Amino acid sequence: MYTMVNAILLLVPLLSLLPFSSRALTQDFCVADLASSDTPGGYPCKPQTAVTADDFYYRGxxxxxxxxxxxxxxxxxxxxxxFPGVNGxxxxxxxxxxxxxxxxxxxxxxxxxxxxxxxxxxxxxxxxxxxxxxxxxxxxxxxxxxxxxxxxxxxxxxxxxxxxxxxxxxxxxxxxLQILDFALFANNLPSEVVSKVTVLDKLEVRKLKALFGGTDDMCTDVE
CATH class of the missing domain: 2.60.120.10 (Jelly Rolls)
Incomplete structure (x- = not known):
């Protein structure tokens, strides 16, 4: 009994490291219902009666x-x-x-x-x-x-x-996906603030904002 208890105590944390979802344990697959909202556990499942082979096929x-x-x-x-078939x-x-x-x-x-x-x-x-x-x-x-x-x-x-x-x-x-250039220069943070937090010249920031579609519209207190 002692050996079995110790084995279980060792197995539980190891199982927590395995890359499976709870849905994978209870059903064969969970094709995403893209009409619903995404969640930390993935999209809700499309009704299995509505699933077709096309859900598992993608030519993109x-x-x-x-x-x-x-x-x-x-x-x-x-x-x-x-590609809703990869959900979960x-x-x-x-x-x-x-x-x-x-x-x-x-x-x-x-x-x-x-x-x-x-x-x-x-x-x-x-x-x-x-x-x-x-x-x-x-x-x-x-x-x-x-x-x-x-x-x-x-x-x-x-x-x-x-x-x-x-x-x-x-x-x-x-x-x-987050691309650094867009995060820095495709936003509406004032060029003066971007200049402060990146140590880039303000004129260069404005040039990059123009290139990536950013603006200076955000209302903020800049000292």
Whole structure:
């Protein structure tokens, strides 16, 4: 009895580390009901009588996605909001097409680790440690993989003469995305405040706000 009790006490915390959702324990799948609101546990399940094979099929990564200016990169995603079949399964995917000189700017995924696979071309990929600010970079070629830990700021850029293409998988159906340039310069925080918190010249901040669509509309007390 003593041995069994100790084994159970050891097993319970280990089980808490396993990447499954409560829904996965009680049913085969939980196709997202996108008409409902997302929750910390994912979208509510679509009625199983309404589920079809199309819910588990997605062709959105077969072609180049929308271009993101001014970075010369096109992105397409297979997150739960586009691919409801991944709801509750802890996975999703995306594709990046970088023209020569193209960049996937510094960004992070708050709730997912990324595994990047190079389909074509040559690119530099790296991330910055959130605790030490150490940078880990590697030049990647066709067939190479690189893992980008959850929540760490990371980037890619094309160093070849042809378009570079990467396919990424994520450990969440909805990994989240925040791009540093848009967070800083696509908002309505006054340029003077952005200048204060970034130590950038105010004129440069205004130039970047114009580039990324930010404004100076926010009412705030600036001293």
């Amino acid at each position: 990564l077969a072609t180049t996605g929308p271009s993101i200016a001014p970075f010369k990169v096109s992105l397409s995603s297979a997150f739960v909001t586009r 399964l802890g996975i999703s995917a995306a594709r990046a097409d970088m023209a020569p000189g193209g960049v996937v700017p510094l960004h992070w995924h708050p709730v997912a680790t990324e595994l990047l696979f190079v389909l074509d071309g040559t690119m530099v990929c790296g991330f910055i440690s959130a605790t030490s600010n150490k940078v880990f970079t590697k030049t990647l070629y066709k067939g190479d993989l690189m893992v980008l830990p959850q929540g760490q700021p990371h980037f890619q850029y094309n160093v070849g003469n042809a378009t570079a293409v990467a396919l990424s998988s994520y450990s969440s159906p909805n990994p989240g």
